[in-house]
Amino acid sequence: MKPRxxxxxxxxxxxxxxxxxxxPPVSLDxxxxxxxxxxxEVELDDDASGILFRGNGRKVIAVNRSHHPLRKRFTIAHELGHLALHKGAEVHVDQVFRINLRDARSATAEDVEEIEANAFAANLLIPPQWIRLDLAGYTLDLENEARIDALAERxxxxxxxxxxxxxxLFSPK
Incomplete structure (x- = not known):
């Protein structure tokens, strides 16, 4: 049975x-x-976007300094999703702490927590009620590059x- x-x-x-x-834009801070x-912002291997550390009373989101600013925003929102929704995996080094790692597998539909963190990031960065207001009075045209670009920038x-x-949000279900 597939997890819900x-x-x-x-x-x-x-x-x-x-x-x-x-x-918009949402203040992730x-x-x-x-x-x-x-x-x-920290140095990470290019295939690692971000890491969420929880331990010793601290919560730290580390985001790959070398990534594009828009990718960093999504990574931060994704990690905030893990923080808000998931317990995280224990990692033992010298102390016990919990970690969530955003890497290339995070975008795949294999792990429920990753799917939820991606959905959280989308809902946080582009809240449905805000985008519906921004589109009120417009016909949604995904080929209208100027409109899509303006929304993405906003x-x-x-x-x-x-x-x-x-x-x-707007495709027939």
């Missing part, structure tokens, strides 16, 4: 963490503060992320 993905829980948690923010997390996400989000 908690999309409703993901949407609720993202919306809860957006309280006090009313328009404010969300991190709400969750008691620090965000740090939300500080990649054009690809905006297209995926619009498709998931």
């Amino acid at each position: 993905i908690g999309y409703a829980r993901v949407r609720r948690k993202a919306a809860e963490l957006l309280e006090g923010q009313n328009s 404010l969300v991190a503060d709400l969750l008691g997390a620090e965000i740090r 939300y500080q996400v990649s054009k690809q992320a905006m297209i995926v989000r619009l498709t998931s």
Whole structure:
């Protein structure tokens, strides 16, 4: 039996963490503060986007310094999703702490926690209620590059992320 993905829980948690923010782009620093997390840019191998450390009373999101700023925003939002939704795996070094690692496998549909963290990132960066307001009065045209580019810039996400989000929100189910 396939594990269930908690999309409703993901949407609720993202919306809860957006309280006090009313328009794009989302301040990821404010969300991190709400969750008691620090965000740090660090040197990582290119195939690692980010890492969430939890231990010794600290929560640190480490994001790959060499990645594009828009990719860093998605990675941070993804790690915030893990922090808000998942316990994390224990890692033993000299001390016990919990870790979530965002790498190339994170985008695949193999792991429920990764799927949920990606869904959380999408709901956090492009909240459905905000994008619906921005599109009120427009016919959605995914081939209107100028409109997609303007929305991507407004939300500080990649054009690809905006297209995926619009498709998931507005495609017939």
